[in-house]
Amino acid sequence: MNLSFRVLALLLTVWVDAQKTSFTLRPPISGALTRAEVISRLRSFRPPAAPQRRLSSFPSVSKRFREDWQLDVDDLIEQVKVAPGRQGEAVVTWLTKDRHLPSALQYAAAGSLFRRRADGQVNVYTMQICLPNSEVMLDPLLGPPNIAFDFNQLSALINSSSFLPKDSDSWRYLPPEGDPWDFLARTNYCIDYKNPKAYYTSPYIHSVTLTNLRGGTDYNFQPEGSSRRFSFRTPPDVGVPGPYKLGVWADVGVTNVSFAVMTKMLQLDPDLLLTVGDLSYADGWAERWDIFGVMMEPLMSSRYHLAVPGNHELIQNNGIDLIHRYPMPFRESGSGSPFMFAHESGPVFVIGMAGSYSETDTGSAQWVFVEEKLRQVNRARTPWVIVMFHTPWYNSNNAHYLEGIKHQWDMEEMLYNHGVDVVFNGHVHSYERSHPVFNFSKDECGITHIVVGDAGNYEGPATYEGRPPGWKFPQPAWSAFREASYGPGMLTVLNATHAEWRWHRVACVYENKDHHPVNLSKFTYDGSRQSLGRTRPITAYIWDGASGPSEGPPCTTESDNSDQKFEASDMVMLVR
Numbered sequence: 394m395n396l397s398f399r400v401l402a403l404l405l406t407v408w409v410d411a412q413k414t415s416f417t418l419r420p421p422i423s424g425a426l427t428r429a430e431v432i433s434r435l436r437s438f439r440p441p442a443a444p445q446r447r448l449s450s451f452p453s454v455s456k457r458f459r460e461d462w463q464l465d466v467d468d469l470i471e472q473v474k475v476a477p478g479r480q481g482e483a484v485v486t487w488l489t490k491d492r493h494l495p496s497a498l499q500y501a502a503a504g505s506l507f508r509r510r511a512d513g514q515v516n517v518y519t520m521q522i523c524l525p526n527s528e529v530m531l532d533p534l535l536g537p538p539n540i541a542f543d544f545n546q547l548s549a550l551i552n553s554s555s556f557l558p559k560d561s562d563s564w565r566y567l568p569p570e571g572d573p574w575d576f577l578a579r580t581n582y583c584i585d586y587k588n589p590k591a592y593y594t595s596p597y598i599h600s601v602t603l604t605n606l607r608g609g610t611d612y613n614f615q616p617e618g619s620s621r622r623f624s625f626r627t628p629p630d631v632g633v634p635g636p637y638k639l640g641v642w643a644d645v646g647v648t649n650v651s652f653a654v655m656t657k658m659l660q661l662d663p664d665l666l667l668t669v670g671d672l673s674y675a676d677g678w679a680e681r682w683d684i685f686g687v688m689m690e691p692l693m694s695s696r697y698h699l700a701v702p703g704n705h706e707l708i709q710n711n712g713i714d715l716i717h718r719y720p721m722p723f724r725e726s727g728s729g730s731p732f733m734f735a736h737e738s739g740p741v742f743v744i745g746m747a748g749s750y751s752e753t754d755t756g757s758a759q760w761v762f763v764e765e766k767l768r769q770v771n772r773a774r775t776p777w778v779i780v781m782f783h784t785p786w787y788n789s790n791n792a793h794y795l796e797g798i799k800h801q802w803d804m805e806e807m808l809y810n811h812g813v814d815v816v817f818n819g820h821v822h823s824y825e826r827s828h829p830v831f832n833f834s835k836d837e838c839g840i841t842h843i844v845v846g847d848a849g850n851y852e853g854p855a856t857y858e859g860r861p862p863g864w865k866f867p868q869p870a871w872s873a874f875r876e877a878s879y880g881p882g883m884l885t886v887l888n889a890t891h892a893e894w895r896w897h898r899v900a901c902v903y904e905n906k907d908h909h910p911v912n913l914s915k916f917t918y919d920g921s922r923q924s925l926g927r928t929r930p931i932t933a934y935i936w937d938g939a940s941g942p943s944e945g946p947p948c949t950t951e952s953d954n955s956d957q958k959f960e961a962s963d964m965v966m967l968v969r
């Protein structure tokens with residue numbers, strides 16, 4: 394009896410303590426406040442004065458955005474984007490540095506007085522900081538506004554002697570003149586796992602699902618606690634024949650060229666945006682994901698966006714950033730992998746897959762998923778079938794030549810047998826379109842393969858890679874058009890049988906042989922949001938800011954040895 398009483402008393406004490414704990418941990422905006430009070434409190438919220446930079450944390454990403462791009466200082470919402478969910482659903486995602494902002498938004502069809510509210514969830518991810526090598530981090534080709542990589546910041550993270558006792562097994566001394574890359578090389582280019590500062594923690598990633606949306610309709614939305622309003626248009630309902638515009642690009646990055654290509658894409662105004670791998674070129678320095686998110690917000694918050702991973706998503710961090718920051722409708726489409734999904738809208742059925750960055754053998758998860766989806770296609774509803782993956786099968790540049798051959802051996806016949814119409818790829822930093830092709834031979838029933846790895850990332854054009862560098866000669870019979878300059882592509886599905894494909898050149902670049910500093914004043918990354926002067930201004934390839942578009946001066950990217958190198962666009966009518 395006595396014992397039972399003691400156990401009961403103990404349980405009661407634990408329960409009371411638990412209540413106290415949960416009470417003290419409760420965020421200040423919840424509790425008994427009404428919704429109006431919460432919102433008014435959030436609107437009047439002012440971020441505290443910036444603390445002195447502590448070694449234990451990266452500088453505030455949000456603060457840097459506001460200073461560098463003169464964002465609305467009262468607003469804490471950034472990197473807004475929209476992806477499709479299930480049929481009739483959109484998933485809106487945005488980032489904040491502050492935990493106390495709600496994962497909720499209000500939305501309404503344009504012109505409708507009926508506002509709806511949707512609640513969502515918040516995610517944070519953590520990963521060990523792993524980098525490629527000093528060259529990539531310190532000398533980003535194509536230049537600003539690629540975020541400056543802070544050498545001292547990396548050194549401070551590595552030098553655990555400044556914050557740990559000497560007898561700790563995690564203690565490491567990096568002298569002021571020491572090279573952090575020597576240290577990283579010893580631990581496989583990751584900051585030593587024993588160092589508590591080896592781990593990056595993301596901002597808060599909020600995601601909210603909007604439901605019961607109609608096709609081809611404009612919707613406005615506003616995240617709660619934000620003064621910013623956004624709008625996007627849903628793609629047409631499945632089965633609506635067209636016209637339907639798909640914007641396609643890959644290997645994007647965060648340079649002035651990326652920005653120019655993004656601006657052109659925004660002007661082309663696609664109904665659906667496809668990014669075929671290699672988005673931010675963060676390469677393990679996750680702040681570059683934030684730069685990318687801010688730069689692409691105008692485009693990615695105003696239409697549905699689908700993305701497959703590229704090597705730059707997978708190499709340093711196994712795609713962790715992509716999975717969390719750009720969630721794709723993979724469960725909604727019956728896939729077990731965040732890197733593979735299917736999406737239907739209007740007259741198109743789109744399949745995204747990891748391609749060479751996942752097992753491709755017959756019977757592998759990827760093979761089975763793609764085959765299952767292709768069998769489900771109803772051509773009466775979606776006559777056009779589009780597949781996207783990063784590393785191409787049809788590429789006549791020495792850079793990455795036949796890199797995807799295993800994937801091709803395993804899956805080309807299956808795609809061909811199911812009558813896939815178009816395959817989109819990236820990876821090679823150039824543009825190339827094939828004739829309808831199968832097994833490297835032109836084939837009327839074959840698939841048109843299009844490489845659009847030329848959206849502007851810092852690595853420069855595919856004219857210097859490969860052995861020897863440049864395009865293979867003669868141009869293979871299956872290759873219809875190839876060029877090493879930069880620009881986006883657009884597939885306009887006109888009806889069940891005809892679709893127009895067009896590639897628009899935006900920038901020709903040239904080698905900075907004498908390593909002259911770039912004249913930064915020529916570049917205007919959105920004028921008000923430019924980050925001039927933040928990057929080492931000497932880059933290996935540069936753009937003059939004018940050459941590229943058909944209305945600009947005639948140009949070609951230096952060292953481009955293709956026959957079509959002077960063409961400012963490529964256009965073809967695809968007939969199925």
Ligand SMILES: [Fe+2]
Binds near residue numbers: 671703
């Ligand atoms: Fe790539």
